[in-house]
Amino acid sequence: MIDERITLAKKQDTKLASFSWQTRLIPMIVAVPMFLQAVDTSILGTALQSIAASLNVEILHLNFAVTAYMLSLALFLPASGWLTDRFGTRRVFCSAVAIFSLASALCGAATSITQIVLFRILQGLGGAMMVPVGRLILLRSIPPAQLVMAMLWFTVPGTVGRVLGPLLGGFIVTLTSWRWIFLLNVPFGLLGILLSLRFVPDSRSEKTERFDRTGFVLMAIGLSGIVCGLETIGHNFVPLSFTILATSIGIVAAIAYWIYSRDRSDVIIPLNLFGYKAFSITNIGGMPLRIAVGSAPIFVPLLLQIGVGFTPIQSGLTSAWLSVGAFGIRPIMRRAISKFGVKPLMIAASVFSGAAFATYGLFSPDMSIYFMCAVLFMGGIVNSLGMITMNTVGFSGIPTAIMSKATALSTMMQQTSMSFGVALCTSCLTITARAHGHSAEHLTMSDFPITFFIVGALSCLSVAAFIRLPADEGAELR
Template sequence: MIVAVPMFLQSLDTSILGTALQSIATSLDVEILHLNFAITAYLLSLALFLPASGWLTDRFGTRRVFCSAVAIFSLASALCGVATSITQIVLFRVLQGLGGAMMVPVGRLILLRSIPAAQLVAAMVWFTVPGAIGRVIGPLLGGLIVTMGSWRWIFLLNIPFGVLGILLSLKFVPDSRPEKSERFDMTGFILMAIGLSGIVCGLETVGRNFVPVNVTIGITAIGVLAMIAYGLYSRGRLDVIIPLKIFGYKAFCITTIGGMPLRLAVGSAPIFVPLLLQVGLGLTPVQSGLMSAWLSVGAFGVRPIMDRAIRKFGFKPIMMLGAAMTGATFACYGLFRPTTSIGLMCFVLFAAGIVNSLAMITMNTVGYSGIPKTLMSKATALSTMMQQTSISFGVAVCASCLTITAQVHGHGADHLVIDDFPMTFFVVGTFTLLSVVAFAGLPKEEGQELR
């Protein structure tokens, strides 16, 4: 529960930010979709620094890196709380991403190194509980904050939780590191950083008027070429920052790459569901927060039965069912209208929370099946990097779809209406079904040692 504090901080930060976007945009006098830069900057920063988290943990120890990460995240949150422009928020969110890049994978690594395999499912379920609590209280808390006070408190709230996490970690979290750490692979780190930043930044500018089309194509091409160069550079090597050999483990490959469409939908929901409720349906931040909370109530409520369900049915059937239903419920958001019953919308959000949780917990647990301990730190870094990159793709894709749809309807993205939203949810919901196809390739007995 202590190492899950970062999950709480990140979930609280994301879910609160979703309900406060409109207030921040009004306060800073910027277009609401321009705040997508603040979201994407954080996710991009995560993706950039995550590859180094495995090496840092092996070099300096799990407890020291974990506490340092929480401290950086909390400091950056404080700076975001006093920012006076969108540029400052973006810069401070990059710093926040540096801390976040080390928090979650190191916390997961601590569990994988200290929990017996037979108890790992239960441990992973509890590991996600604080994150679910953050998502439950975040939307309502964000709505109350922007209604009764200033949006700046959505960032300042992270500070006391960060201090508590550091104090508890220093007292209770075990410290571990290999006897000998490898050299830092600077070449691999630079290639991967250029590759990820180029691809994500290129996608971020698709369908916008921020930069010319040829600049978007150039940035994306540089990113793709850098990732190809990293693949050639790291082929057959184990001393690189992220060995691609890890993808040779079937469960890890399927859940990491095949699970990207699923993570795209789950990761973008906390941002774009509140946006739909406030901008599209005209609800107040408090009303939006109360409704969005049902998404997390469902995710939290299913956790007590997860361990028993996995033991009875196995990982594969639950993953496939969860992914299919996640795509269906995400598409249902596009059917929300001002005339739709509040009760029906809350039920859809509650059901979405349940199926999201079913898919994500099983996927994030079975993915480490069969990976040796010597590669575990780099596997957790790679997995978290792919997860966060998927979320950044999700945010960028949804924002781009909204922008394009608004332009088709004859107005700008600064004047979104309810008819601009359906296509975004339909497209992403349908895309999620690709994960179902990928999960079908998982051997039925995979993860047997974890049940």
């Protein structure tokens, strides 16, 4: 009897050690391309001027390179769930990283703006599959009790990439050629593929449904039209009529898809997923919080450079404290969930993220840099707290058979939230600048506070959704 207990204890210890190993290694592997995607998205803005001079084109025309990637991402996202069920998580994930890396190499070798736009579209195809499939790998391979720590390792690199992108871009364009912004993705992509083939488990659906062509077309047009409108609003490289037309087409297609997919489970993205309370609350109700979290890495560096007067490198070093704060939550995350539960943490994250974002609007040239770094550090903590809890508890109760479609829909909602956040901040800055008697191309310190106050207040609206969560929601994570 004693021998049997010893043997059982050894088996349990081995199983727990395996979970601990998986909790760290697998998220780090699937997060490698997430980091690259985040860096690639945020770094390009720093290098636009250098690329424009090299290719002898107007800098505003290069905005098409940014928008082309976002449109491609929106266009192919709906198909990621079906492809994963059909070909398996590991194969699709490695293929996505390979496509993204190849497109990065082609962008680095491009000799015209047309080539960059085309290759950025190819990048978007790879990027559209990396995030939802990476999250699906975690949900299928990590036990619920270990999922919080796994999601933490998965979420943080993206936050770090978005914050460090402008700083890294400043160093690259200063010390070497802008082409290295794209070429650096290649070795990291190859490393991610090799590690995935060796360590990431493969899974696929036992029964694959037919590919819903009608639903794919409607969803792709709807999502890409809305994202196109959000990405081009407030910019001068396309007329306002185009933005309105693209957004209108997107909304009409989205409504058509809703009518087409009602009460159907065999469509490419079943909207009855919103019938799961936790999924609905974290993805719809959590949109205001995601808007603030997604806008911070973009508009905080802009505030520090234009408003406070920092150089790009100084701005990058200061805003990097958002990433330091995101890392700072790691040691206490599990204990916080065990002590307080998921619901109170999500409510607190919404309130304090909004307060932190509003406080950024108070930054000024006369303010202590240590105070600014401390506020950004705390902002990084509460941002990470909110994102990790939402990304983890949001899939609670969803059957394994439709998990791939749930991750695709969740990624689509997050991408739309980020695009809306950027559009909202851009519009607020434009309106404020005109109210102050000058154009948005000549922003001043006085143009920023109202934008940060509005978005900060908006973040707190998520409290109304989070308060509807059951008190024991996410109990399996504790």
